[in-house]
Amino acid sequence: MKLYDNAAFTSPRRVRIFLAEKGIDIPREEVDVLAGEHRSSEYLAMNPDGTIPLLELDNGEYISETVAISRFFEHSCPQPPLMGNSAEEKARIEMWQRRIENRLTNSVATYFHHATEGLGERDRYRNPEWGQKNRIVAIEAMKQLDSQLEGNEFVAGDSYSIADITALCAIDFARAVDIPIPDDCPQLERWYQQVSQRESAAA
Ligand SMILES: N[C@@H](CCC(=O)N[C@@H](CS)C(=O)NCC(=O)O)C(=O)O
The missing domain is CATH 1.20.1050.10 (Glutathione S-transferase Yfyf (Class Pi); Chain A, domain 2)
Structure with a gap:
């Protein structure tokens, strides 16, 4: 599992905070957005939207969208709940x-x-x-x-x-x-x- 990340941008920070609250540590790879790395054909093959964050799952699947990535971790690691109980x-x-x-x-x-x-x-x-x-x-x-x-x-x-x-x-x-x-x-x-x-x- 790996998170495609960038330390300076807002959306990947949302995922990093979500993971920190749950005490989850996963490998991260910095995507150089200013150099246009997120628009390379390699990156677009993983995420056609060309956005960060992007989560690579262990089964080889890619999940983009901050909330979708958060939902994956809410399900796989329910404590503490960050998306509600009732x-x-x-x-x-x-x-x-x-x-x-x-x-x-x-x-x-x-x-x-x-x-x-x-x-x-x-x-x-x-x-x-x-x-x-x-x-x-x-x-x-x-x-x-x-x-x-x-x-x-x-x-x-x-x-x-x-x-x-x-x-x-x-x-x-x-x-x-x-x-x-x-x-x-x-x-x-x-x-x-x-x-x-x-x-x-x-x-
Ligand atoms: N709705 C997306 C938005 C992601 C997004 O816009 N990420 C920005 C960084 S904060 C990005 O990838 N910008 C590069 C670009 O759009 O060229 C999400 O929640 O993940």
């Missing part, structure tokens, strides 16, 4: 996980690629106005999270879950591209300080 918990965690991915992670990424230098030459098409619109969506998503965290210790309730991992990685990405947590989001800031101190956050 039907209600599973649904709530999935709802927040998707909300954060759609409204925060993806908006920050669009802002990065369209309204900043992004990946340089690799980002030839830019629409700065669209990028700025996404910056506004990202800030609104942080405010929605702040409201959710009023009365909830973690994003999807009283236990740490994949929704917290997705949110932490999105917020660190946002901070790196100069979209800080707004001043009027004290609950989000309280949660951010708390989850950033978990050992897994350094993964």
